[in-house]
Amino acid sequence: MIPQTQVSRREFVKTSVQIAGVLILGFHLPERGGAQELPSGASVKVFKPNAWLRITADNQIKVLVEKPELGQGSRTYTPMLIAEELEVDWSAIQVEQAPTIPSIYQGLRTGGSGGVASTFTPMRQVGAQAREMLISAAAQQWKVKRRDCRAENGTVVHGPTNRRVSYGELVEAASKLPLINPDEITLKQPKDFRLIGKPMPRTDVPSKVDGSAAFGIDVRVPEMLFAVIVRCPSFGGKLQTFDASAAKAVPGVRAIFSVPPLPRHFNTAGGVAVVADSTWAAIQGRKALGLTWDKGPTSETTEALHDSVERQAAAPPTFIAIDRGDAVEVLAGPVKKLEAFYESPFQAHATMEPMNTTVHVRDNEIEVWSPTQFADEVQDEIAKLSGLPLDKVIVHMTLSGGSFGRRYQWDYAAEAWQVAKEMKKPVQLLWTREDDMQHDFYRPYNYQRLCGGFDDQGKLVAWSTRVVTTPISGANLYTGFTESSETLKDPATVAALEWYGADIAPYSIPNFRLDYAPTDSVVPRSWWRSVSSSYTPFAKESFVDELAHARGRDPFQFRMDLLTGTSPDTERLRRVLELAVEKAGWRVPLPKGRGRGIACRSGEVCSAQVAEVSVDDDGTVQVLRVVAAVDCGIAVNPDGVRAMTEGAINFALTAVLTGEITIKDGAVEQSNFHDYQVLRINQAPDVEVHIVPRVEDPSGVGELGAMLIPAAVANAVFAATGVRVRRLPIDPQLLKRSQS
Amino acid sequence: MSRIAVTVNEKEHLIDVAPDTPLLWVLRDSLGLTGTKYGCGMGLCGACTVHLNGEAVRSCQTPVASVGAKKITTIEGLSPDRSHPVQRAWIAEQVPQCGYCQSGQIMQAAAFLAKTPHPTREQIDEGMNGNICRCATYQRIRRAIQRASGQNA
Numbered sequence: 001m002i003p004q005t006q007v008s009r010r011e012f013v014k015t016s017v018q019i020a021g022v023l024i025l026g027f028h029l030p031e032r033g034g035a036q037e038l039p040s041g042a043s044v045k046v047f048k049p050n051a052w053l054r055i056t057a058d059n060q061i062k063v064l065v066e067k068p069e070l071g072q073g074s075r076t077y078t079p080m081l082i083a084e085e086l087e088v089d090w091s092a093i094q095v096e097q098a099p100t101i102p103s104i105y106q107g108l109r110t111g112g113s114g115g116v117a118s119t120f121t122p123m124r125q126v127g128a129q130a131r132e133m134l135i136s137a138a139a140q141q142w143k144v145k146r147r148d149c150r151a152e153n154g155t156v157v158h159g160p161t162n163r164r165v166s167y168g169e170l171v172e173a174a175s176k177l178p179l180i181n182p183d184e185i186t187l188k189q190p191k192d193f194r195l196i197g198k199p200m201p202r203t204d205v206p207s208k209v210d211g212s213a214a215f216g217i218d219v220r221v222p223e224m225l226f227a228v229i230v231r232c233p234s235f236g237g238k239l240q241t242f243d244a245s246a247a248k249a250v251p252g253v254r255a256i257f258s259v260p261p262l263p264r265h266f267n268t269a270g271g272v273a274v275v276a277d278s279t280w281a282a283i284q285g286r287k288a289l290g291l292t293w294d295k296g297p298t299s300e301t302t303e304a305l306h307d308s309v310e311r312q313a314a315a316p317p318t319f320i321a322i323d324r325g326d327a328v329e330v331l332a333g334p335v336k337k338l339e340a341f342y343e344s345p346f347q348a349h350a351t352m353e354p355m356n357t358t359v360h361v362r363d364n365e366i367e368v369w370s371p372t373q374f375a376d377e378v379q380d381e382i383a384k385l386s387g388l389p390l391d392k393v394i395v396h397m398t399l400s401g402g403s404f405g406r407r408y409q410w411d412y413a414a415e416a417w418q419v420a421k422e423m424k425k426p427v428q429l430l431w432t433r434e435d436d437m438q439h440d441f442y443r444p445y446n447y448q449r450l451c452g453g454f455d456d457q458g459k460l461v462a463w464s465t466r467v468v469t470t471p472i473s474g475a476n477l478y479t480g481f482t483e484s485s486e487t488l489k490d491p492a493t494v495a496a497l498e499w500y501g502a503d504i505a506p507y508s509i510p511n512f513r514l515d516y517a518p519t520d521s522v523v524p525r526s527w528w529r530s531v532s533s534s535y536t537p538f539a540k541e542s543f544v545d546e547l548a549h550a551r552g553r554d555p556f557q558f559r560m561d562l563l564t565g566t567s568p569d570t571e572r573l574r575r576v577l578e579l580a581v582e583k584a585g586w587r588v589p590l591p592k593g594r595g596r597g598i599a600c601r602s603g604e605v606c607s608a609q610v611a612e613v614s615v616d617d618d619g620t621v622q623v624l625r626v627v628a629a630v631d632c633g634i635a636v637n638p639d640g641v642r643a644m645t646e647g648a649i650n651f652a653l654t655a656v657l658t659g660e661i662t663i664k665d666g667a668v669e670q671s672n673f674h675d676y677q678v679l680r681i682n683q684a685p686d687v688e689v690h691i692v693p694r695v696e697d698p699s700g701v702g703e704l705g706a707m708l709i710p711a712a713v714a715n716a717v718f719a720a721t722g723v724r725v726r727r728l729p730i731d732p733q734l735l736k737r738s739q740s
Numbered sequence: 741m742s743r744i745a746v747t748v749n750e751k752e753h754l755i756d757v758a759p760d761t762p763l764l765w766v767l768r769d770s771l772g773l774t775g776t777k778y779g780c781g782m783g784l785c786g787a788c789t790v791h792l793n794g795e796a797v798r799s800c801q802t803p804v805a806s807v808g809a810k811k812i813t814t815i816e817g818l819s820p821d822r823s824h825p826v827q828r829a830w831i832a833e834q835v836p837q838c839g840y841c842q843s844g845q846i847m848q849a850a851a852f853l854a855k856t857p858h859p860t861r862e863q864i865d866e867g868m869n870g871n872i873c874r875c876a877t878y879q880r881i882r883r884a885i886q887r888a889s890g891q892n893a
Contacts, residue, residue, distance in 0.1 A: 071838030071875050151854025201834060207841030209827045211775020211815035216751065217839055218774035251741050251758055278757075279778070351841040352779055352787060352874045401777075402874045433780040483886035639834060643877075647837055652875030673784040675871060680866040684878035 059168035064098040085127030087151035100395035113700030136171035161386035184610035199639035216271030231269035234666035236296035243290030298666035309447035317515035325511030330462035335453030342539035346661035347443035351402020355412035359420035371400040377522030405527035442648030443528030462511035470521035501533035530703035541599035541711030579629035584610035597715025604699035619732030631692035749817025757807035774857035775815040785869030815843035829888035837875035
């Protein structure tokens with residue numbers, strides 16, 4: 001029996017990454033939360049209703065944000081949610097990163113676009129709890145009925161007399177009150193929102209225009225040293241010998257020693273560390289090292305991988321993920337069949353801030369400064385490595401210079417600890433761009449075989465999809481606790497990581513089968529902005545387009561005709577499709593060499609994109625304009641939704657137009673931005689984001705834009721040239737030939 | 741090692757470094773001016789952009805000994821209070837996401853606008869093409885440059 005599964009990735013993330021009962025402790029152990037972050041001094045009185053909020057006697061309001069700030073806006077949406085219920089002026093709020101105390105703060109991580117959704121209710125409760133206690137304090141002070149008092153702009157007002165007292169003046173009285181259970185407080189209705197739903201400026205922007213924003217690489221502590229590690233270029237290789245004599249002579253170099261690889265759970269390569277007075281001296285010292293490697297398994301190449309995924313596309317599946325109706329039988333019968341193969345290679349994260357972490361190992365205590373999106377895991381892992389208890393490992397989660405999934409791994413923090421424990425001083429381990437490019441955890445190599453069948457009335461009656469990947473399951477740090485063969489037997493894990501996004505629902509096609517087969521690889525893999533949805537909709541939405549054209553139908557209308565169900569998802573999807581088409585001017589004719597393409601997806605967030613492209617004589621594709629319609633529930637910060645969508649679309653365009661990580665001799669061939677070419681401003685289209693007005697609870701959009709742009713562009717290229725793109729990045733040669 | 745004098749943000753500093761040390765690492769590791777960022781070390785991404793006598797240069801490709809008497813301006817010295825028109829435009833257009841590349845973007849844009857006060861979209865794309873933003877805030881960068889140049893975005 002092969003189990004069927006339909007686990008959304010959000011469900012997966014919720015159950016496996018976030019802990020059920022999140023926030024409970026933060027509401028009930030207020031005296032501990034963020035204690036070291038408080039202003040000191042006897043004259044300052046502070047009201048601490050819970051672990052996330054501090055109100056001082058002089059009316060300063062401090063919000064402690066758990067979620068890492070990677071650029072996605074956690075330091076803006078979190079205070080918005082709190083301020084909404086607290087009834088304070090936005091400008092009164094100061095923001096700090098919550099300390100890494102996982103017994104109190106259980107959301108010290110973010111992933112799967114889950115930040116806004118997972119904090120929407122709890123963070124409003126944080127503000128509401130404080131507000132209700134402040135109202136009680138005022139009512140008691142005035143000896144009036146509580147129900148005659150209300151909160152307004154940082155004060156409590158007594159309605160009948162119009163008396164008014166500031167929150168600051170109530171700090172002492174409110175602190176003496178018993179805590180109010182946040183679950184018993186009625187939260188505001190969407191119609192009463194003052195902040196939620198309004199475009200708010202980001203709290204971190206001022207510090208990001210004057211150089212004062214401190215990222216991991218900017219950590220400066222007294223007497224610190226700087227280090228780099230040289231790793232074996234090929235995956236799975238090991239250090240044989242090293243000669244440090246010339247390197248030791250480089251001015252500023254302090255120490256050179258080998259670092260062992262850490263096992264599978266950490267997936268670090270090991271190598272030789274060079275520690276110096278400055279980053280440059282460490283890099284120069286590294287260049288002077290003599291090194292011999294046991295290169296390990298070096299047979300893997302991109303060409304061999306291609307052959308392997310092609311074989312797996314025809315091999316028996318590991319399991320059948322979805323089987324509605326009987327697609328196999330119908331497709332074997334008398335239908336008009338169409339079959340197509342889609343391929344997308346490895347991609348690097350290439351965050352602008354390369355991996356780094358600063359660690360100070362002291363007697364019985366370790367202090368860590370890390371640009372991570374998983375602070376509590378970093379703490380846990382370094383505690384395990386060092387044998388120290390959790391509370392002796394102090395982790396500061398710094399700003400991150402981009403992440404896109406990369407900083408969900410803790411390999412670089414573990415390496416930094418390995419180096420720092422050999423030194424008596426704090427050490428900042430930096431990955432150079434080359435290290436970062438060649439030792440990433442890459443977006444999986446993937447290949448999909450799609451087959452569709454029309455009956456003799458021209459109705460699309462069957463569809464099958466085979467997804468083949470170099471799986472994250474089993475290769476990834478987070479899920480890789482078991483060997484790949486075991487992990488690959490867990491359909492929920494595989495669903496979440498390998499094929500989520502490939503289900504054709506809510507298209508009404510009576511027979512659908514989705515199955516999966518893995519391909520092995522020595523290349524480390526992990527999540528890359530939108531995980532499997534960075535490639536499954538490329539195949540699905542390209543193939544819908546192919547089917548539409550096969551029937552001579554308009555691709556938008558063809559999709560609408562498949563959306564005949566009555567589910568809410570169908571309704572939402574129809575609406576975003578119509579909105580995108582309307583705003584894009586779908587039916588307005590374009591000059592020769594230009595085309596429009598459409599793609600859509602449903603789920604927690606429903607969205608449709610229309611891309612407009614031009615194809616030059618030399619086959620160069622220029623994406624001119626993208627219109628995105630987004631239904632994400634209530635848009636907490638609409639400007640944040642726009643920024644994320646603009647960014648995710650343009651981020652993913654790298655993988656559509658130029659970016660590709662290739663493998664030769666078991667190593668990555670690219671090393672820097674000259675050969676891993678990322679999108680630059682002259683290639684970046686203007687993105688128009690249209691948000692469907694909603695009042696339902698929000699879902700995250702950090703990954704959304706990345707899901708649809710590959711198919712939207714490929715479909716637009718077909719409209720412009722009649723050439724079907726089935727492998728990314730787009731090969732201009734393919735289009736050049738077609739143009740001539 | 742040799743003793744080298746540099747003028748950064750109108751302050752003179754004497755530093756002991758190897759003369760071929762890139763200005764980037766002198767700024768970051770010797771002087772603690774961490775607003776200037778390391779991104780690629782090859783002059784490919786623009787994250788390390790600073791001004792030498794007002795001209796945008798890649799500090800990762802500028803040996804400190806080659807600077808001489810030229811005045812170095814970093815993001816910390818562009819204005820004392822985020823009041824440079826480019827900084828104001830960056831705030832108004834809410835450009836940064838992660839923010840890591842933005843020091844370099846802003847320094848590049850400031851030098852570009854000094855030479856091209858009323859750029860077209862094509863000129864902006866050409867002038868800013870050496871600066872990578874992986875959050876891909878490019879369309880807001882374009883708008884902010886237009887705003888800073890007094891053109892309606």
